[in-house]
Amino acid sequence: MVEQFDVVVIGAGAAGMFCAAQAGRLGRRVLLLDNGKKPGRKILMSGGGRCNFTNLYVEPAAFLSQNPHFCKSALSRYTQWDFIALMQQYGIAWHEKTLGQLFCDDSAQQVVDLLLKECRLGQVTQRMRCEVAAVAKRGDDFFLTLPDGDIKTSRLVIATGGLSMPGLGATPFGYKIAQQFGLPVIPTRAALVPFTLHKPLLEQLSVLSGIGVPAVVAAENGVSFREHLLFTHRGLSGPAMLQISSFWQSGEHLTVNLLPDTDLSAFLALELREHPNQSLKNALAKLLPRRFVEIWFALLAIPECTLKQLTHRQQADWVMALQRWRVQPNGTEGYRTAEVTQGGVDTRHLSSKTMESRRVPGLYFIGEVVDVIGWLGGYNFQWAWSSAWACAQALGAV
Ligand code: FAD
Known part of the structure; x- marks a missing residue:
């Protein structure tokens, strides 16, 4: 039997969790998959355990991409102030350390808990320790082969991040899916390393x-x-x-x-x-x-x-x-210790408003798997939040 969801998000990191939650809250039936035991593993490691979750001075100039204009739309539609407001809504105390970098006072676990709560509010179905063996598109639908059966969806979001820190679950899955569907991938390399x-x-x-x-x-x-x-x-x-x-x-x-x-x-x-x-x-x-x-x-x-x-x-x-x-x-030191991966899915083939592939309707890429990275200091999480939010709005609208 083929199970069906409105949206499937692959990768339960910062971008995937936030996108799944927001799409769920907009009424979509969402499945969130990850190869790891727990969601948000990089968030837990980030900022020395306190997660530098955004930066007061986020601006497009602090991001690198072959297409420097691509990040502008998402960053302006879901800003650092929006995520700060969400943190405040959850009563999570934070402080500025230096250069506008905002950290949790207590622990990065609070950010993961916030995202999990948002996913619950969006009634997101989660499957951890789940590897997708194959993805195929027939007509308007994607068919995913999972260990315990097949999944059908008309909206597939790839949020599998970059190659940094393979010990935390990083795989080239997102790049392979892009190539399978004819989207070029800008050559990758370790950055913030x-x-x-x-x-x-x-x-x-x-x-x-x-x-x-x-x-x-x-x-x-x-x-x-x-x-x-x-x-x-x-x-x-x-x-x-x-x-x-x-x-x-x-x-x-x-x-x-x-x-x-x-x-x-x-x-x-x-x-x-x-x-x-x-x-x-x-x-x-x-x-x-x-x-x-x-x-x-x-x-x-x-x-x-x-x-x-x-x-x-x-x-x-x-x-x-x-x-x-x-x-x-x-x-x-390479991917082993790099905080991010430079390069990734070529933004010229994505809509900057929705993160959807121009070539393959229904296929979206968000977060670090896309050829956008930020400076050190909370910019990379802000890109995860902003790109995820932009994508979720599009998913909610269809
Ligand atoms: P990720 O968070 O990497 O999530 C991708 C998810 O996809 C992972 O859960 C992974 O297990 C899953 N996945 C991968 N392949 C598959 C597959 N084949 N099948 C199923 N699931 C799969 N940025 C900041 O802004 N502030 C910081 O303080 C900060 N600190 C950092 C500290 C460290 C040690 C590291 C490594 C990075 C740090 N970063 C920080 C960068 C930030 O963590 C990333 O840019 C951000 O996590 C990217 O989010 P993402 O959701 O796109 O990818």
């Missing part, structure tokens, strides 16, 4: 593992971010590096300003006036972690010297270079 370094530099920097400094990091295309940089035992991480990873191409250099808040010439002039016999190392250790200063001296083979011995040329070569350190990553 730490960098690895070539061996000699990694070995030199390894003692800095765990040290963080504020920095401005720029990619070769001129994009830059001012956030924290973290030295790790594999290379470079922290928000500054995760952000710039979305703009870095293999083989390129990054330029790092390790003292973004300091007028270094003025600092050195003052130190020279007040402590001319102070060592250069001790002077720099007033601005940066001493361990970093030691490494910097080793990297540039700087001999011990006092401030009064320092020539203008040496100052430019050794000290000012702290504000334009050029470093060439070896690569990134």
Whole structure:
């Protein structure tokens, strides 16, 4: 026997749960499927367990896609303020951490509970640990082959996310469905991901593992971010590096300003006036972690010297270079630790208003599986909420 639903949503992550709930609340009979044991696994992991669920400063410029205009419609129709209002409606307390990033005061579980409650209100049927073996379209209907029987629906929503963190259930299912139905997929790669370094530099920097400094990091295309940089035992991480990873191409250099808040010439002039016999190392250790200063001296083979011995040329070569350190990553840590996947279903084949395929009526793609990613800081969940909401409105209207 073939069971029938108005809408089937594959993927019970942020986008899939929200879309299923909203479509259900608009009167559709919805089935939500996922390959995992529990829904919303990435939400639970996010924001250090507190879920950075949106950002006060959401704007299209904070999103990357081959088609930068695509995200505008959904983001403007379901905004950060709408999701904040929903959080308030559920009495979930939140706070701004930095740069407009909003986190739950208590736990990311509250966001999952909110979505589950919304799904209950929408009378959504859920099936976890469910793999879809095959999808076929005959006439206006999609037929899904599941382990325990077939499902028929006229509206199929793909919300299976990207490839990041395979341990949390990520699969290429969404891309395969797109290709099966003739929709191109923009090549994918790991983004919002730490960098690895070539061996000699990694070995030199390894003692800095765990040290963080504020920095401005720029990619070769001129994009830059001012956030924290973290030295790790594999290379470079922290928000500054995760952000710039979305703009870095293999083989390129990054330029790092390790003292973004300091007028270094003025600092050195003052130190020279007040402590001319102070060592250069001790002077720099007033601005940066001493361990970093030691490494910097080793990297540039700087001999011990006092401030009064320092020539203008040496100052430019050794000290000012702290504000334009050029470093060439070896690569990134890849999907294993990436927060998102760049690339995905080509937006030129989707309606930005409904997320429906232009070529295949009734087939929708939402969330990270689409070629849209946001900056670090709550933007990716906002894309999940906005794209899901836009899709659900269309599902409710048909
Ligand atoms: P997902 O949340 O990935 O959900 C996809 C679902 O589909 C999963 O449940 C998966 O199990 C299921 N699925 C996959 N394949 C199949 C299949 N073949 N059959 C059935 N089901 C399938 N973004 C922020 O904005 N703020 C943050 O604080 C933040 N923190 C993050 C922390 C971590 C560690 C990670 C990895 C990501 C973080 N992100 C954050 C990014 C954010 O989690 C994602 O962008 C967002 O979850 C995408 O939502 P989605 O619903 O499209 O995909």
